[in-house]
Amino acid sequence: MMEIYEGLKHCLENKQRAVLATIIEVDGSTYRREGASCFITEDGKVLGTVSAGCVEGDLFEHARDVLESGRARTQHYDFRSEEDLLWGMGVGCNGAMKILLQPFDPVRYPAYTNHVFQMYEKKVFCRKEFIVGIVIDTADPSTHQIGTPYIFEQDERSTPRIRNGSRGLVHWELKGVQVTLYVETVQPRPMLVVYGAGPDAIPLVQGASRLGWHVTLIDHREHALCHQAFASADRLQLISREDYGNLYVDENAYVVVMTHNYLLDAKVVKRMIDSTIPYLGVLGPRKRIERILQEIHTEQKRPIVVDFAKLHAPIGLDIGADSPEEIALSILAELTSCRNRRGGQSLRLRNEPLHERHEFVSEKVLAQR
Known part of the structure; x- marks a missing residue:
């Protein structure tokens, strides 16, 4: 996380473009889980990982489109087919994942870029737990832009939460607009x-x-x-x-x-x-x-x-x-x-799944924020 933060800070200070990629949904077995991020600079440098190297090269191509359009988007990868030729001779993860790509452009979109940076900085240096939601889909893009992060109060009635887990997708009503959020409970660094x-x-x-x-x-x-x-x-x-x-x-x-x-x-x-x-x-x-x-x-x-x-x-x-x-x-x-x-x-002695599995249950709460 600190490596990505330093990359974000460097690009912000030097007015360089990049893309922040975050896993927002996983189905089955994958190398990384929800919340894992990587940072892709315009010249192709990658900080952090969202896979064992299977998707970073392809993500760079999609990152170019995100930088040119200035709009966040999601990219889906499915490794469950043993005959999947795209990912090359059997990745074998037996899982699928959805990744959010957020533009980081201090020149063209300074306000949005600063917002993303401040949110990531808060995640790195927070001393208290907090909940962040990122818009993944929205009924009104003019009101809530895809990729926009929001901090929520620690209030049971007005805060989107994931049952049986700390991160996942939630359907929510945000200031009167129906949205889908990637919600994460951020813990302070140990x-x-x-x-x-x-x-x-x-x-x-x-x-x-x-x-x-x-x-x-x-x-x-x-x-x-x-x-x-x-x-x-x-x-x-x-x-x-x-x-x-x-x-x-x-x-x-x-x-x-x-x-x-x-x-x-x-x-x-x-x-x-x-x-x-x-x-x-x-x-x-x-x-x-x-x-x-x-x-x-x-x-x-x-x-x-x-x-x-x-x-x-x-x-x-x-x-x-x-x-x-x-x-x-x-x-x-x-x-x-x-x-x-x-x-x-030794993991060979573990009979349970390698990662703790939680069934992410979407919640729809009518209370407005």
């Missing part, structure tokens, strides 16, 4: 707080940033925090050694402790062990965390109840990681599996 700006934190911070996490890096060493390799972190926080055990962390944050200093690690764990954060991962051997937990038990003079759904120590999935890059990969995989409430097992 927050990752990393204690310790050592060399092995570099691939973790960089990888988490690429995966769309809001990353805060904390350390007491200013020279370590200022390393150019941590430029992708959203926030660098310099603290004193004493603050490791006192710092407030948002209750929704995922916390990774990797200071390589037992006393500092212990301060953080003692501070976080009873907090409501969903994830606390500690780098190091099992005996290390057992020693910290024993210290907590001794200091508090009471039995300590450890939430092992939250505490991950040793941290990461068991992939035989050895190098800093592999260790970061194992940690990121565990963070992702915990956030998505998956077990992290």
Whole structure:
């Protein structure tokens, strides 16, 4: 998402044309799901993906038409036929998808382009959940242009919602006009707080940033925090050694402790062990965390109840990681599996569909906005 945002920002500042492509409907099994986007510049550069490379080339041709006409449109792809020659020798996705193409032209359509950019910027940097609807079809194009985004209040009566899901198509009445909206409940970026700006934190911070996490890096060493390799972190926080055990962390944050200093690690764990954060991962051997937990038990003079759904120590999935890059990969995989409430097992052992399936039910509400 951040990559596409940077592309939108670059084109806006440099008055360059492009097209934003977003999957708005999926039927069956596809590589990406609803909400996935890519950004296609006029010279053919593609940021982000909506497929495994099956449709991006064809989308570029349709993007040209969108740029010339200045009108948003939808494009449908169906991969369910094994003899589909258009997509070349068996894509094999067994699914179909509909993609919305929105023009991004700062010169010819500055108002619309700014509206699209501001909406995407809000999606990237929001700190609270909100609902956005994009017009896909309309009974009156002069009133509600296809591709126009709207932010809705968090009000049950006047907000279009998807039953059993967070995104999909909805029939709606918008200011007296019947429209079809692509509706998405936008969540804030997941927050990752990393204690310790050592060399092995570099691939973790960089990888988490690429995966769309809001990353805060904390350390007491200013020279370590200022390393150019941590430029992708959203926030660098310099603290004193004493603050490791006192710092407030948002209750929704995922916390990774990797200071390589037992006393500092212990301060953080003692501070976080009873907090409501969903994830606390500690780098190091099992005996290390057992020693910290024993210290907590001794200091508090009471039995300590450890939430092992939250505490991950040793941290990461068991992939035989050895190098800093592999260790970061194992940690990121565990963070992702915990956030998505998956077990992290091999997909060949999964009997259910790879992606959670929701039946998108269209709703028609007569209340006007």
